[in-house]
Amino acid sequence: MKIENKPQDIYRKFDNFTSIITKHVRKNKRIEEAEFKYNIQEFGDQFVSAKALPKFNKAAQKLAETLVGLDNDRLAGIIYSTLIKLNRGADAKFVEDIATKALAIARRKHDIVHIAARANDLKEIYKISEYGSDRHLKILKEEKRALNDICTNYKSAKKRFETITRQMRPVEKYQEMLAAIRLEIAEVLIKRGEELPLAKEELLAAKTFYDQFEEGHNAKKIIAILKKLEG
Numbered sequence: 001m002k003i004e005n006k007p008q009d010i011y012r013k014f015d016n017f018t019s020i021i022t023k024h025v026r027k028n029k030r031i032e033e034a035e036f037k038y039n040i041q042e043f044g045d046q047f048v049s050a051k052a053l054p055k056f057n058k059a060a061q062k063l064a065e066t067l068v069g070l071d072n073d074r075l076a077g078i079i080y081s082t083l084i085k086l087n088r089g090a091d092a093k094f095v096e097d098i099a100t101k102a103l104a105i106a107r108r109k110h111d112i113v114h115i116a117a118r119a120n121d122l123k124e125i126y127k128i129s130e131y132g133s134d135r136h137l138k139i140l141k142e143e144k145r146a147l148n149d150i151c152t153n154y155k156s157a158k159k160r161f162e163t164i165t166r167q168m169r170p171v172e173k174y175q176e177m178l179a180a181i182r183l184e185i186a187e188v189l190i191k192r193g194e195e196l197p198l199a200k201e202e203l204l205a206a207k208t209f210y211d212q213f214e215e216g217h218n219a220k221k222i223i224a225i226l227k228k229l230e231g
Contacts, residue, residue: 112149
């Protein structure tokens, strides 16, 4: 689909696109998801070029919410993922709102790969805005559970992985991510001054992974933290 770079043309074309998609979903007509994803990304890029991202955010979010209401979480999830990418680093509050909605979709579909991804989006926001808060710790633990599930049941996770063009990363990458999140949880618990035995347990589990590599990884950092805990 060729989209002109004039703002009014872009708005009109996206309104038309929204109308067509909504009608197709209401009538249970098949929508090619790869093409849908391409169109959403293309519209997003064009709105950005036209310096009209806030307008796209509002219109695309409205379409996503309509799709959720029509029980089409897959297409809504595509929109939410695109919105997160376009706004990451620019509008933390909007990304938080969208990531929360996308996380709800991933939970409903038991898609642990996307649960981990959306939890990570929220974690990065809370790490800056409210480090060590209850919400920060809760989302860290949710990401840990998802990553642990992926590592333990990699083949099953692969079957549930809801995506169009991307493939899952090798299991070793998720093991590395799990070790990193364990370290983050331990650091938050230590800052909060609570559950220190659990913090130590998380540090030791992370160290087991990092010990596989040459010195210079997080193993040294973990050893230093453990020494402080043991006083």
